[in-house]
Amino acid sequence: ETSRDVQNFETEPAENLIRVGFSQLGSESKWRRANSISIQDSLTVEDGFFLQFNNARQKQENQIKAIRGFISQQVDYIAFCPVTEDGWDTVLKEAKDAGIPVILVDRQVSADHSLYTTWIGEDMRKEGENAGRWLARKLEERGRSRDKIHIIELLGTRGSSSQIGRSIGFDSICDQHPNWVLLDREDGEFTTAKGQEVMTGFLKKYKDIDVVVCQNDDMAIGALQAMKDFGMDLYSDRKPIVISFDASRQGLEMVTKGIIDVDVECNPSSGPKLAAVIHELERGHAVAGEYYMDEKVFTIDNASSYAASRSY
Numbered sequence: 474e475t476s477r478d479v480q481n482f483e484t485e486p487a488e489n490l491i492r493v494g495f496s497q498l499g500s501e502s503k504w505r506r507a508n509s510i511s512i513q514d515s516l517t518v519e520d521g522f523f524l525q526f527n528n529a530r531q532k533q534e535n536q537i538k539a540i541r542g543f544i545s546q547q548v549d550y551i552a553f554c555p556v557t558e559d560g561w562d563t564v565l566k567e568a569k570d571a572g573i574p575v576i577l578v579d580r581q582v583s584a585d586h587s588l589y590t591t592w593i594g595e596d597m598r599k600e601g602e603n604a605g606r607w608l609a610r611k612l613e614e615r616g617r618s619r620d621k622i623h624i625i626e627l628l629g630t631r632g633s634s635s636q637i638g639r640s641i642g643f644d645s646i647c648d649q650h651p652n653w654v655l656l657d658r659e660d661g662e663f664t665t666a667k668g669q670e671v672m673t674g675f676l677k678k679y680k681d682i683d684v685v686v687c688q689n690d691d692m693a694i695g696a697l698q699a700m701k702d703f704g705m706d707l708y709s710d711r712k713p714i715v716i717s718f719d720a721s722r723q724g725l726e727m728v729t730k731g732i733i734d735v736d737v738e739c740n741p742s743s744g745p746k747l748a749a750v751i752h753e754l755e756r757g758h759a760v761a762g763e764y765y766m767d768e769k770v771f772t773i774d775n776a777s778s779y780a781a782s783r784s785y
Contacts, residue, residue, distance in 0.1 A: 490523040491751060494543030496553035498580075499531040501630075501663050502691045504719045507785030508554070508579060508741035515744030522748070531630070533557055537564045544571050550751055552576040557632045558583045565589060574754060578743050580634040586762065591750060593743050593764045597635050600737045601642020603770050604716050607735045608684060609650065611714060619652060622683045625675045626658035627668050627696055629688040635739075639688050639718060656682070661692040668695025676703045684714045690724035693717035693733055707732045720771050722783035728776040736776065740766035741785060 493516055497509050509526075516522040525548065529535035533556050543551045544567055551573050555561060558581060565588035568575050577592040612618050624647070629636040640658075647653045656679050661668040668687060675682065676699060685700075687693035693715060697707060705712050708731060717724055720738035727733040746764055753760050771779065 489521075490518065491521055491550065491755060492523045492525070492546075492548040493550045493552060493751065494525045494527070494539070494546065494548040495551075495578075496527045496529055496536045496539040496543075498529050498536065498554045498556040500528060501531060502689055502719070503721050503723070503785045504689060504691075504739065504741050505663075507721075508743065510784075511742045511744035512552075512578070512747065513744070515748040516751075520748060522751075529556065531556055533560055537561075540564050540568065544568055544573060547571070548573060550574050550576060550754070552578055552747060554579040555582050555634070556580075556630070558634050558637065559632070562588065576747060576750060578747060579741075582634070590754070591760050591762055591764065593746050593750065594766060595635075595739050595768060596765050597638025597739075598642040598645075600718055600739060600768065601639035601644070602646055603642075604639075604686065604718070604735065604737050605643045605646025607737075607770060607772075608714065608716065609646065611734065622650075622653045623679070623681050624653060624655050624684040624686060625679065625682055626655065626686040627661035627671050627688060627692045628658055629661070629663045629692075631660045636688060643686065661687070661695070663689050663691060665691045665695040665698075668692030669699045670695070672696035672699035673702070676700065682713045684716065686716045688718050689739075690717050690719040690721045690733075690736065693724065693727075697727070697732060720769070720779070720783075721785050722780055725771055725776045725780035725783060728771055728773060729780060731773055734772070736771045738768040738771065740768050742766070 500506050516524040527539040551568055561582045561584045565584050575589040579594045659671045661671045687696050715733045716735050717733050718737045718739055720736045724736045728736050750760050
């Protein structure tokens with residue numbers, strides 16, 4: 474735990490500051506830490522905010538407890554990155570009954586839209602579709618568009634909107650290619666250690682793997698280490714095609730080396746948009762029901778110009 478993880482709920486803000494309670498789902502990846510920094514750097518006292526920041530450490534019960542704490546503190550706004558899609562109806566109704574607007578960041582929930590004000594984040598389904606379309610083009614380039622293609626997937630936290638969206642998007646492209654065979658998919662928990670563990674199991678179980686889909690860079694790093702430990706040459710065209718998501722600095726560096734074949738960006742810098750939306754609400758203006766972050770797809774052709782400037 475660091476000073477960036479939690480801010481003391483007992484600290485009293487100046488009367489003229491906008492009080493925001495923010496529950497971050499955890500710090501499971503470089504992407505998540507970059508997202509937290511973006512929030513904290515955007516909701517500053519200098520910009521008119523008093524931010525109460527909580528790290529839920531990947532536990533929904535911790536997030537619900539934090540949100541109830543924000544309600545009892547009578548903050549002006551509540552924002553949070555939900556660890557899973559389901560199970561929020563009761564606490565969101567409590568916030569609504571207290572008259573506190575709720576803004577979702579990054580991930581989404583299955584609760585009725587009337588229980589929250591807006592959502593700011595990434596189009597996870599489109600990310601999955603972009604990965605699938607890229608794979609179709611790559612197989613065409615390699616003259617393998619009609620071959621049977623064996624695919625394994627390392628999922629993010631199962632049940633999270635990022636996992637669900639990316640899986641639905643990628644699956645929708647897979648369905649267009651009957652020769653693509655999904656051998657297996659398993660939860661890698663968005664972490665390097667679990668990604669390595671899951672990939673090691675896949676390599677022992679399946680002899681013919683053509684494509685490895687990792688739903689974030691941390692899992693891809695773990696999967697690649699497992700492949701290396703298994704004796705694979707990571708720089709060879711004979712290794713499986715590796716698809717990743719996030720486009721972190723380390724991920725993009727691996728793209729430039731040809732180790733990761735494509736990295737679909739998931740933009741963590743939602744802090745400025747969150748601050749802007751709150752300011753709009755403070756002015757009494759209507760806001761959209763959702764805001765999508767701009768995102769790119771990176772290959773060896775364009776990754777190098779972005780890798781060095783990545784803050785995460």
